[in-house]
Amino acid sequence: MTSTETRTTGKIGDSPLRPDGTLKVTGEFAYSSDLWHDDMCWGVTLRSPHPHARIHGIDVSAALALPGVHAVLTHADVPGLNRVGLEHLDQPALAEDVVRYQGEPVALVAADHPETARRAAKRIVVDYEELPALTDPRRALDEGVPQVQPGGNLVRELTIRRGDPAPQAPVVVALDFEVGMQDQAFLGPESGLAVPDGEGGLDLYVATQWLHVDQQQVCRVLDLPPDRARLHLAGVGGAFGGREDLSIHVHACLLALHTGKPVKMSYARDESFFGHVHRHPAWLRYEFGASEEGRLAYAKADILFDGGAYASSTTAVVGNGGTLGLGPYNIPSVTVDARGVYTNNPPCGAMRGFGCVQAAFAHEALMDELADRVGVDRVEIRALNGMRDGDLNITGQLIDSAAPVAELIRTVRDLPLPASPEGERDIRDLPGGASNTTHGEGVVRGIGYAVTYKNVGFSEGFDDYSTARVRLELTGGEPVATVHTAAAEVGQGLITVEQQICRTELGVDRVVVHPKNTFVGSGGSTSASRQTYVTGGAVKAACEAVRAAVLRLASARLGVGGLRLDGDKIVSASGEVLASLADVLGAEAVEETVEWHHRPTEEIDPETGQGNAHVQYAFSAHRAVVDVDVELGLVKVVALDTAQDVGKAINPDAVVGQIQGGSAQGMGLALMEEIVVTDGKVRNPSFTDYLIPTILDMPPMQVKVLEYADPHAPYGVRGVGEPPTISSGPAVAAAIRAATGKALRRVPVRPEHITL
Amino acid sequence: MDFLAPSTWAEALAAKAERPDALPVAGGTDVMVEMNFDHRRPGALLDLTRVAPLGEWAFDDGRVRLGAGVTYARVIAELGSTLPGLAMASRTVGSPQIRNRGTVGGNLGAASPAGDSHPALLAADAVVEVESAARGVRHVPVADFYTGVKRNALEQDELISAVLIAPPSGPQQFCKIGTRNAMVIAVSAFGFALHPDRRAVGTGIGSAAPTPRRATDAAAFLAGELEAAGLWESRAALPEGLAAEFGRKVRDAAAPIDDVRGTAAYRLHTLSVMARRAATWAWDEHRRAA
Known part of the structure; x- marks a missing residue:
């Protein structure tokens, strides 16, 4: 809620310090859970304990009777359309007659103390009639199973048919693979503050990934026009896709409008596990046909994603899983x-890697199988089959910029390997660490490789754009640019990138990043690795418009044409410095707003799956080295090295940071990260039992950044955030297979999968 | 909820006698989690952090008298060579922050079958010193202290004052299985001690039964085999297969369940491996010490 202003000389290609960095390291950064307003109330959510139940009635009287309670609301109090959803309006903001998953919001309480609100919520009596629940997605389309949604249990079916419909090949390999439910596990819980304006409207401060789509959803439920519900980005403590859907947004606003008081909501950790969607669990059946030399002739894939009770972004995840699910290979x-499909399991939606993560475990395991079968090295088989610039992918789309699959996989192979262990070792370097389970007994080293590609930006015909407003004026005699976008900074470093672009394009040192809100046009979603590309493109275009206006101003003042801006100097066509930027601006403020769209994409053909579905592809490869205690099934990742083509590293430090974090998250899915759901109920909604890698689990990384500019993208950038999450996990899984000799067709790999 | 904050041990005992519903809290690493999850709403909290003597340890009649409020971090820093098994267990507790707050006394109070210190205390034949205002001090052998899942032998008016642990006459080991390399609750754990002075073997099993427990038959078996082969005197290498057989007998002493952290079958398997390895390491150390 405060402006961030930093003075550095950092232009694109430099790594200026991020303005929020010091605050975050010292614990002073204001996250959304730190929001505060005098005389605010606290809101809490009552959630369904059942995966599937009919609601016969809700009695709120005992809750309302508790002193300190200001409001208790149910679906009956929703003024507008009681439906939310990113792609399908299928989810009630508050449950009506049916609850479809454990944790579905049923009622809200506002009270003057959070403990009072929680106690009041416990006094709400909901008359449930439990219904049979559909919890096995593999049965979702069978006859006679519970119907989760009125339109049936299928969210989306995607088919791709290309080439020979009945292909034959001398070498055939196949496998089944299963991927568990991963959580985004962001550290900042869902939280926000809704402040009524006394005139029927309000301001909502919230941690999110896309302010404008939140605003649309809030306005629909509240029955308000957009100018009456203004959204402001609060400090975001991580997102990874888990903040694309609504959490507290509508609920806090309903309570605020009803009570006329500011209302804060902030989930505790256990509620957070029920308050956002997760990564889809997946069941994958793959078959490759190849020549004796290992060149792919055909591929077949059958992929099932468990969408849970509501669609969220399942449609697009199926789109990605289908169109990208065979990996970066020529087939x-x-x-x-x-x-x-719909089930009565927790809803699943966006998470970093978005449909490609699940598929990569299968196609990379099968690629190793093929390599072994035909006797080709596991790296070289990927180089042999890898896409190149000018190839067509499986939807028939031309790959029209760099596709360095062979170079990436060979690069990681050629990086130095960690030293082989000799002599007595510090137990902290061994599987189990300080838990002292081995002094070297049973420890076997394994190496694994994986490569991936991922679409950048929104696909399949979506009009994907961002808006930037850039203002240039003198402050204290010095030119200062102010950049205003609604694109969410979720920790990835977009605000630094916006500053770098303004400095580069306008020759200014000082760039103020305006607080993010809905007072400027949409910035699109902070997802799909798209913000540096799309909002970066919008900021660049807005800067160009500002620069052109400044030069027009200079021409008028100086009476000469053909001017250009060189640093902060106005230069003539012959290169003579005519004036400074400050001279020309004087008391004027030059401001331009630009809406910038990336290249259009197309919907794919519904029968063949052919079409130009995606705007850009990003490629990465990983090599994992693991030590496995094969007797106990414990794993220590010794090295996790990577190479990635980023097109152009706008901020090299931030690029490496994204690659390190993404790699850790992918490794986490391979080793430990899983929401365990039994009969529709989450068994581990806590960081005690939902494990994410610690510093003792994550090895140091060698990161090789390639910069093959994409000629179609601003500055040649390629999205960075997601590929590391996709190729790291399959490399770790491959390394464990190499160490243990076990097939390991499910992730996370649990110790008992190795030992029993 | 009332918050009781005695500054002396006598006040603490009086408070507990007056308020049997008061839940003692030291580091809060268990109690506060339980309260945050709303698993527990005691009528009062009895904060023991102001009772200074609880945070002290000293040698007392040949044993270490470890005050109930001594943190894991201090066990590691100050007693690493004196109480090696307990120090090894302490190193596996949570994160540095948790080790700075959490106490061995708190672990005993919570009496979770997964508590990290229990297998080490069992293997070392520790004794729990408890006290009430009405009846004074009594000493409970640690094997008798755990009475059920998260239940212990304390009477309603009693508090844990200290743990008494004899410095070992032989090597000790502690091993713990978790599905990541730090900050993890035990899937299973095993404590082991060689007692050459009395030609005995100590064992402790964690997270694999309703309570922490000993592998009594396994310990007797191994001590007997060492005796029969004259190994206590000779310190010769263990006969082929002895450690493995000990491991199997330790496994047979456990009664684990399947839960979200691991299967019963995996817990049993890991106990046999940990027991075999721990016994081998301890015996090798014993031989080297000769």
């Missing part, structure tokens, strides 16, 4: 069937 004949 002449293709059969893909990908489905997303």
